[in-house]
Amino acid sequence: YERGLASGVDLKYAREQYSGYAKVYGIIDRDGEDSFGDEREDIEADEYRGMVMARHKQLLPADWQLQLELYYYCDENFLEQFFPGEFYAGKERETLAYAKKQQDHWAFTALVQARLLRFEAQTESLPDLGFHLIGYPLLDGLLTVFSESHVGMKRFLDARGGPLESSRWMPRADSRGELDAALHAGPVNLTPYATGRVSWWDDYPSGGKTCRLLGQVGLRANTHLWRVYDDVNSRTWNLHRLRHVVTPEVVAFLGDTRTEPTKLFPMEED
Numbered sequence: 110y111e112r113g114l115a116s117g118v119d120l121k122y123a124r125e126q127y128s129g130y131a132k133v134y135g136i137i138d139r140d141g142e143d144s145f146g147d148e149r150e151d152i153e154a155d156e157y158r159g160m161v162m163a164r165h166k167q168l169l170p171a172d173w174q175l176q177l178e179l180y181y182y183c184d185e186n187f188l189e190q191f192f193p194g195e196f197y198a199g200k201e202r203e204t205l206a207y208a209k210k211q212q213d214h215w216a217f218t219a220l221v222q223a224r225l226l227r228f229e230a231q232t233e234s235l236p237d238l239g240f241h242l243i244g245y246p247l248l249d250g251l252l253t254v255f256s257e258s259h260v261g262m263k264r265f266l267d268a269r270g271g272p273l274e275s276s277r278w279m280p281r282a283d284s285r286g287e288l289d290a291a292l293h294a295g296p297v298n299l300t301p302y303a304t305g306r307v308s309w310w311d312d313y314p315s316g317g318k319t320c321r322l323l324g325q326v327g328l329r330a331n332t333h334l335w336r337v338y339d340d341v342n343s344r345t346w347n348l349h350r351l352r353h354v355v356t357p358e359v360v361a362f363l364g365d366t367r368t369e370p371t372k373l374f375p376m377e378e379d
Contacts, residue, residue: 113139127167129177135159136191143186154190158183162202176207185228185269202226205234216241220261230268232376235278237261251290258284265374276374279311283376300329313373321373327362 117134136158143152160182167175180202182188188196205222218239224231242256260282267273287304306323313319334355341351 110136113137127165129163129165131161131163133159133161134191143190145186145189152186154186155184158187160187160192172210172212174209174211176205176209178203178205178207179225180204181225185226202229203231214243214245216243224266227266228269230273231266233264233266235262235264237263253289253291254286255289256284256286258282263376265376273375274314276312276314281308281310281376283308297330297332302327302329308373310373315372319368319372321366321368323364323366325362325364327360327364329358329360331356331358 113136115134115136117132119130119132121130122128138154138156138158141154141156143154144150145152161179162181163177163179165177167177169175181204182202188202192199203222204225205220207221208219210217216239218237218241220234220237220239222232222234222237224233237259238261239257239259241258242254245254246252247254261280262278263276263281264278265273265276267275283306285304285306287302289300289302292299292301303326304324306321308321308323310319310321334357336353338351338353341348
């Protein structure tokens with residue numbers, strides 16, 4: 110390689126009950142510098158650099174699924190320099206064990222999560238237990254219930270030199286429920302809904318404990334517009350006619366919470 114001796118292994122495997130892939134890569138970097146445009150030039154880099162990534166998914170008895178992930182790389186610029194596609198568009202780089210049992214409208218999950226990358230802001234879980242209710246019908250399908258609840262030990266770790274502070278290990282509980290009604294007005298689909306959420310943290314940035322309540326009512330509306338183009342023909346793209354579909358959607362809601370997001374540790378993206 111133009112920057113030095115490099116080697117790596119890509120591994121992919123698949124069987125009836127399990128599948129996965131892994132990547133191990135290393136380089137003796139003679140340049141000792143990374144550059145990412147005019148604003149980020151000549152960034153000092155180590156001589157010995159590398160990464161280890163592995164993801165495994167397995168089907169277990171009694172409708173259980175197990176997912177294992179390991180992700181480590183040596184410095185914060187390594188992935189952007191050598192694997193930019195993975196850096197910009199890849200899945201979040203996590204180390205975890207995740208188990209799920211799903212039947213009909215419900216699912217139970219268990220997550221153990223550790224941060225190996227000190228330069229990325231991430232949450233650790235030891236463990237986090239969840240229960241999900243997805244699209245459960247009431248009143249012969251007139252109403253639909255969704256809910257998601259979590260309880261567990263959590264810790265938020267900010268990136269090295271990041272703007273936030275890290276939390277201590279703490280118990281945390283979070284529960285969100287939503288009730289939807291499916292209505293129709295001609296070609297327009299209308300979904301009035303009501304949702305509530307209660308979350309409790311045993312630690313927050315200014316210290317102590319806090320509980321957040323959130324309530325919201327709203328209306329979602331959408332419809333489908335389409336047109337068929339009969340004159341589209343392309344042997345190159347294997348096209349014969351083309352259907353173009355547009356789905357405009359409008360959401361209006363009223364909600365309230367007494368706790369600002371800046372006063373909480375961001376355990377999840379939402």
